[in-house]
Amino acid sequence: MEVTKETFKEVLPSIYELIDQADFIAVDAEMTGLRRSDCRYNELDSLEERYIKVRDSGRDFGLIQFGLTTFRYNKEKATYYHATFCFYLHGKDGQVLAFDNSSLRFLAYNGFNFNKLYKSGLPYLSLKEEEDEKASFLKQPLEALAPSPVKVVEEGAKKFLKETEEKVNKFMSPDNNSEVLTISGSTLSGFFRKLLYNNIAAKYENILIRAVPNNSDRSVEIRKFSSQEARTAFLEGERKRKLEEKVGFTHVIRRVLERSCPLVGHNMILDILHLFHKTVRPLPDTLQQFKAEVRSTLPTIYDTKLISKDPPFCTDIPITALEKLYSSLCKNYNPPPLEVEPGAYMSHDIGEGGGGRAHDAGYDAFMTGVSFVTMVKKLDGGNWKEKCVINSKHLALYANKVNLMNSHDIPYINLVGSDVVPNRSRIFCVDCPASWTSSDVYGLFHMLKPVKLIWVSSLSLYVIPLDNLDIKACRQHLKTIIASCPPLVRVRLYGDTAKRKSQSSEDSGSVTGTETASPARIQEYKRLKSVGSDQLSQMTLESPSMEESPAIPVYPGDGGKKLKGNGSQNSGVFNVPDDW
Numbered sequence: 315m316e317v318t319k320e321t322f323k324e325v326l327p328s329i330y331e332l333i334d335q336a337d338f339i340a341v342d343a344e345m346t347g348l349r350r351s352d353c354r355y356n357e358l359d360s361l362e363e364r365y366i367k368v369r370d371s372g373r374d375f376g377l378i379q380f381g382l383t384t385f386r387y388n389k390e391k392a393t394y395y396h397a398t399f400c401f402y403l404h405g406k407d408g409q410v411l412a413f414d415n416s417s418l419r420f421l422a423y424n425g426f427n428f429n430k431l432y433k434s435g436l437p438y439l440s441l442k443e444e445e446d447e448k449a450s451f452l453k454q455p456l457e458a459l460a461p462s463p464v465k466v467v468e469e470g471a472k473k474f475l476k477e478t479e480e481k482v483n484k485f486m487s488p489d490n491n492s493e494v495l496t497i498s499g500s501t502l503s504g505f506f507r508k509l510l511y512n513n514i515a516a517k518y519e520n521i522l523i524r525a526v527p528n529n530s531d532r533s534v535e536i537r538k539f540s541s542q543e544a545r546t547a548f549l550e551g552e553r554k555r556k557l558e559e560k561v562g563f564t565h566v567i568r569r570v571l572e573r574s575c576p577l578v579g580h581n582m583i584l585d586i587l588h589l590f591h592k593t594v595r596p597l598p599d600t601l602q603q604f605k606a607e608v609r610s611t612l613p614t615i616y617d618t619k620l621i622s623k624d625p626p627f628c629t630d631i632p633i634t635a636l637e638k639l640y641s642s643l644c645k646n647y648n649p650p651p652l653e654v655e656p657g658a659y660m661s662h663d664i665g666e667g668g669g670g671r672a673h674d675a676g677y678d679a680f681m682t683g684v685s686f687v688t689m690v691k692k693l694d695g696g697n698w699k700e701k702c703v704i705n706s707k708h709l710a711l712y713a714n715k716v717n718l719m720n721s722h723d724i725p726y727i728n729l730v731g732s733d734v735v736p737n738r739s740r741i742f743c744v745d746c747p748a749s750w751t752s753s754d755v756y757g758l759f760h761m762l763k764p765v766k767l768i769w770v771s772s773l774s775l776y777v778i779p780l781d782n783l784d785i786k787a788c789r790q791h792l793k794t795i796i797a798s799c800p801p802l803v804r805v806r807l808y809g810d811t812a813k814r815k816s817q818s819s820e821d822s823g824s825v826t827g828t829e830t831a832s833p834a835r836i837q838e839y840k841r842l843k844s845v846g847s848d849q850l851s852q853m854t855l856e857s858p859s860m861e862e863s864p865a866i867p868v869y870p871g872d873g874g875k876k877l878k879g880n881g882s883q884n885s886g887v888f889n890v891p892d893d894w
Contacts, residue, residue, distance in 0.1 A: 318434035337575075339382060342585065346418065362600065376412075577612070577613055
């Protein structure tokens with residue numbers, strides 16, 4: 315169901331009811347851009363560096379559509395009931411936002427209705443902005459000082475004033491039960507409006523003259539009251555209504571936060587940051603500050619992108635873009651029974667076409683929720699009917715961890731706990747002339763092949779050996795490489811460069827914070843597949859969900875487990891037991 319400012323008030327009670335009944339809520343967002351051109355992701359970004367890049371995206375770009383699908387499990391019928399809402403979001407008037415032309419073009423190609431966005435989009439305020447608006451409203455008088463009557467000389471104005479007074483006299487008669495008299499805006503010049511607000515208002519007691527709210531022809535209404543107290547009460551109610559309208563979509567998010575209903579998304583780091591910045595409070599400057607805010611504000615979060623990268627899904631579904639993942643799961647993994655919530659609710663189905671389209675936030679939220687229940691059902695095996703999937707023991711590994719795309723060795727951000735800091739001591743840093751190509755680099759590192767190259771710019775890159783070399787061997791190779799370096803080329807090991815001061819503790823393989831990485835904790839983390847730097851330059855709006863390149867083997871001390879066999883296609887993210 316599409317929700318606009320015209321229908322929001324009517325459907326809000328139903329949305330509240332569904333949120334209160336939901337076992338979990340799947341969400342998705344559409345924005346005016348993914349990242350600024352100067353915030354290109356690098357596969358060796360530290361978590362703090364990556365947070366700054368996605369934080370700036372959440373601050374600068376607009377949130378223009380939000381999809382929400384509630385899921386409720388009926389144990390007796392072993393069925394998941396669902397309802398989907400798609401909110402068009404306009405934000406605040408006067409708000410200045412960044413727009414990425416390629417992002418908007420992508421949305422247009424996928425059927426996004428920009429006319430509906432700007433004509434009927436919902437406003438929203440962060441909780442802090444709501445407090446500020448409320449304080450501002452309370453400082454303002456209920457109405458402006460009563461204006462003085464205007465002297466009327468022109469005959470047409472005299473005629474208008476006389477006719478209007480006759481209408482008002484009939485309207486104010488005790489026999490007239492009408493509460494409002496409306497005067498069409500098409501008959502009103504600017505001076506005639508002034509006569510209404512000045513002369514008519516001054517002549518009669520206990521009336522209120524104002525423009526009709528949300529009226530296209532600027533009609534004016536005259537409203538009568540039984541007493542001055544009733545008039546004051548109406549004005550106070552109108553002030554409250556205006557504030558409620560400004561809060562808009564935030565009412566929905568506030569209800570979700572109050573309920574602490576688990577949220578499910580797909581590759582959802584940007585969704586979470588946009589939602590937080592727009593409806594909760596401004597994004598803090600640092601990752602640790604953001605984590606503290608999340609712990610005190612947001613409910614439990616699950617990312618289907620991360621779940622799909624563990625067995626058995628990572629072996630059967632090579633492409634984990636949402637639409638591909640959803641299609642493969644529906645085809646091969648037998649989703650549980652799904653039904654639209656009883657009553658006048660709307661959603662989608664898993665039949666051909668599904669009644670929706672990808673990159674519509676509502677349909678994407680539905681696909682995310684179905685993917686979630688299908689994957690957890692598979693993990694639970696034959697016991698899936700006994701409880702809602704949100705209570706599955708298998709979700710403990712994934713709670714509050716969101717997928718980190720385009721990272722060589724950091725699979726996710728842990729929103730409420732410590733993050734792994736990978737050991738990058740075996741990575742080589744290279745400064746080179748702009749004329750250098752990959753062939754030149756491969757030639758310099760010929761004794762280490764195979765290697766992976768990650769270009770930072772035309773003047774610098776990282777070289778990652780794919781063989782299991784210890785640090786002693788890397789330092790020995792470094793001496794050989796330095797001896798053969800041509801002019802203007804500089805090579806050093808990652809841990810030796812001053813450019814990575816923010817990660818000076820990486821050589822120890824420690825975990826962020828005060829916690830020391832134990833062998834058991836290190837075993838928990840594994841390599842994720844990552845998008846190569848050659849693909850980064852070609853990314854479009856689809857980049858968060860594009861297919862990724864094969865995973866890179868890691869070393870036993872790199873915060874992960876040595877991979878089985880000759881690759882990592884079956885390994886996944888976490889150290890999952892074979893009989894899980």
